[in-house]
Amino acid sequence: EAGVTQSPTHLIKTRGQQATLRCSPISGHTSVYWYQQALGLGLQFLLWYDEGEERNRGNFPPRFSGRQFPNYSSELNVNALELEDSALYLCASSPDGGSSYNSPLHFGNGTRLTVT
Amino acid sequence: AQSVSQHNHHVILSEAASLELGCNYSYGGTVNLFWYVQYPGQHLQLLLKYFSGDPLVKGIKGFEAEFIKSKFSFNLRKPSVQWSDTAEYFCAVTSSGGSYIPTFGRGTSLIVHP
Numbered sequence: 479e480a481g482v483t484q485s486p487t488h489l490i491k492t493r494g495q496q497a498t499l500r501c502s503p504i505s506g507h508t509s510v511y512w513y514q515q516a517l518g519l520g521l522q523f524l525l526w527y528d529e530g531e532e533r534n535r536g537n538f539p540p541r542f543s544g545r546q547f548p549n550y551s552s553e554l555n556v557n558a559l560e561l562e563d564s565a566l567y568l569c570a571s572s573p574d575g576g577s578s579y580n581s582p583l584h585f586g587n588g589t590r591l592t593v594t
Numbered sequence: 595a596q597s598v599s600q601h602n603h604h605v606i607l608s609e610a611a612s613l614e615l616g617c618n619y620s621y622g623g624t625v626n627l628f629w630y631v632q633y634p635g636q637h638l639q640l641l642l643k644y645f646s647g648d649p650l651v652k653g654i655k656g657f658e659a660e661f662i663k664s665k666f667s668f669n670l671r672k673p674s675v676q677w678s679d680t681a682e683y684f685c686a687v688t689s690s691g692g693s694y695i696p697t698f699g700r701g702t703s704l705i706v707h708p
Contacts, residue, residue, distance in 0.1 A: 481637070482637075511695075511696070513698070518603075518700065519700060520600075520684065520698050520699055520700035520701050521684065521698040521701075523695050523696075523697065523698075526695060534693055534695055536695075568638065570638075580626055580645055582628055582630075582640040582643055583630075583638075583640075583696055585630075585637045585638040585639070586637060587636075587637045588637070
């Protein structure tokens, strides 16, 4: 089975610009989670989408947003980029849409965003 | 709100040494617990998980973890590490108190010298 795929692998932007990151979940998975992995801070929860709707969001400003498409792929948008947004952005999928909390997450390789 | 603490941020061991990585969580209700591993250049993957039943769970590559409810802990162990265990290890928890969102610890970087 194909894993979670993320694109692009690397993204370099200038402060104030917008970044768009993409994620395709494992086939059959309806839930997509976005995490920010900044150096030394572990994984910080950003957003959770399921069945096309935003189910929950973490403690991040509104300039972090996204959506989930009918094919369950997802997009993360970061507006008005700041230097501290530089991080690895991880997408993960799970099959059960939050109906239980038993299923582990399946992660992609991430998008390395660098803001200069 | 739930939180996860990993006390060891950097661990350096020689091959064949024993490993124990600490993980404590804050939520007092029913929890599911996970350990994930991120090998250099690879994506995060599941090492083992605890849902219910036997508090000693075994995962891949000889790893095991013990759930001690009274201590809110889920420590990861391996009796004899190998150079190939060099990786970053993350503890995670889900619970109804956290709206089912997996919460991760900051991670522990393990370096094993041959």
